[in-house]
Amino acid sequence: AAGVIQSPRHLIKEKRETATLKCYPIPRHDTVYWYQQGPGQDPQFLISFYEKMQSDKGSIPDRFSAQQFSDYHSELNMSSLELGDSALYFCASSSAAGGIGANEQYFGPGTRLTVT
């Protein structure tokens, strides 16, 4: 079965640079979530989109922005990168048509961002 695709898988940037992370949800999934996970920490919710509209917002810094496109893929844009932004960034997707299982989230493999 098709899974969530994320690109790139690894990214190295310098401080103050910008980065763009991409997420392609499971086919027919209409909701995308972004998480940040630091070493030894649980995934921290950043932001989510449903049908191309922002649906929820978590602890996303103002330096970050995201959007969901007409083909349901999503991009997380990160500017003025700081050393503390180094982390694993996961995208997850779900289907609102899933009934009671509508918020079963399936995670992509993640993008490991290193800021030097």
Add this chain to the structure above:
Amino acid sequence: QKEVEQNSGPLSVPEGAIASLNCTYSDRGSQSFFWYRQYSGKSPELIMSIYSNGDKEDGRFTAQLNKASQYVSLLIRDSQPSDSATYLCAASGGYQKVTFGTGTKLQVIP
């Protein structure tokens, strides 16, 4: 206080034993509960979802939910070394937002 609480472990069990992982949540409006397994450096993998009180079994895994006690558990029977991972409990109070616990590290000793 986190909305979803787990003992960080590590929880060590011998191979073949039952591993019992526990989780409590504070939001009484939570309706959906999930267990994810995460290997180091990898993404969380959904292994169980439970929505109503009682037990739900899937292979070697059994999830248990008690909404009155705000308690969720995961039992892993016949534990294998390959089960060694961090197990994340998650709860959802409504559409879309899911809150994760900090995870319990399980070590299965051969």
